Amino acid sequence: MPLLQTAEVVVRFGGIHALSGVDLDAEEGCVTGLIGPNGAGKTTTMNVISGLQSPTRGRVFLDGGDITSKSVHKRARLGLARTFQRLEVFGSLSARDNVRVAVELHRRYSRTKVDVEETTLALLERTGIAGLSDQRADTLSTGAARLTELARALATSPRLLLLDEPGSGLDSAESEAFGHLLGELAAEGLGILMVEHDMELVMQVCTRIHVLDFGVKIAEGTPAEIRGDPRVQAAYLGADDEAVPPEELEGAPAGGHQ
Numbered sequence: 001m002p003l004l005q006t007a008e009v010v011v012r013f014g015g016i017h018a019l020s021g022v023d024l025d026a027e028e029g030c031v032t033g034l035i036g037p038n039g040a041g042k043t044t045t046m047n048v049i050s051g052l053q054s055p056t057r058g059r060v061f062l063d064g065g066d067i068t069s070k071s072v073h074k075r076a077r078l079g080l081a082r083t084f085q086r087l088e089v090f091g092s093l094s095a096r097d098n099v100r101v102a103v104e105l106h107r108r109y110s111r112t113k114v115d116v117e118e119t120t121l122a123l124l125e126r127t128g129i130a131g132l133s134d135q136r137a138d139t140l141s142t143g144a145a146r147l148t149e150l151a152r153a154l155a156t157s158p159r160l161l162l163l164d165e166p167g168s169g170l171d172s173a174e175s176e177a178f179g180h181l182l183g184e185l186a187a188e189g190l191g192i193l194m195v196e197h198d199m200e201l202v203m204q205v206c207t208r209i210h211v212l213d214f215g216v217k218i219a220e221g222t223p224a225e226i227r228g229d230p231r232v233q234a235a236y237l238g239a240d241d242e243a244v245p246p247e248e249l250e251g252a253p254a255g256g257h258q
C-alpha cells in the first residue's frame, strides 16, 4: 500500500478545471516527482494533499486511511509536512529561531519530551545551515532560506514531505547538494513528493515521476520513461512560458533555466 494516494481528485475554481480526476501515489523511502508546465495543477495537488484546498471530488489517502476531510493540523499530526512555492519563513527571526519555533510547536502537539535546543541544532546541521543560524531569515540567500524552511518541515518528524519547487532560486551547486540531502532523507524512510521545474534535480533524485498538464495526469513512470514519453515532450513544447527544452528533459545541465 502506498504511503500517499490520491483517487480521482477534481478541483474546479469557477469555470477553471484545475484538476480533472488526478490519481497519484508516493511511496515511503523514495522521492516521487510531480512535474508539468505552468498552471498544470501541481500546487493545487499539493494543497489538496496537505488540506489547504478541498477537492470538488475525489479522495486522499495516507497509509490507506482516508484523510480527505481532515484539517491541515490533523494531517500534520498524522505525519504530513510541506514547504511552499513562495517561501514561508519568518523574515525577522534568525534561521535558528525559525527552526526552534517549529520544534517547540511540534513538542507541544506531540507531547514528546525532545530537547528543543538539541533538536534545533541537529536540524540546522542536518540541512547544512548551522553556520548561518544567527542570521535573520530575510537576509539569507534563497538557497539558505529554502533549507531553513526544510528544517522547519523536518521538525515535525514527518512521514511524508511535500516540497513545492524547492530548487527554485538555487544555483547548480546548491541544487546538487539539495538533491543529495533529499536522497539521504529518503534512504532513512521518509516519503517525499516534490514539485520541481529543475529537470536535472528531478532526474537526479526521483524514483518515479507523475506528469500533469492542464489538470490531467498525462504520464507516470521512471525518469527514463518520462524522458522518452512523447506526450510529456509535447506538453512542455506546447507551453508558452517556462517551456523546458527537450534536451533539458533529458537531464542535461539546466543552463539558463530560471
Ligand SMILES: Nc1ncnc2c1ncn2[C@@H]1O[C@H](COP(=O)(O)OP(=O)(O)OP(=O)(O)O)[C@@H](O)[C@H]1O
Binding pocket: 013, 016, 017, 018, 036, 037, 038, 039, 040, 041, 042, 043, 044, 045, 085
Ligand atoms: N485559488 C485559485 N482560484 C482560481 N484559480 C486558481 C486558484 N489556484 C489556482 N488556480 C488556477 O488553477 C490552475 C492550476 O494552478 P496551479 O497553481 O496548481 O498550477 P501549477 O502547476 O502549480 O503552476 P506553476 O508551475 O506556475 O506553479 C491554473 O489555471 C491557476 O490559474
Ligand SMILES: [Mg+2]
Binding pocket: 042, 043, 044, 085
Ligand atoms: Mg505551482
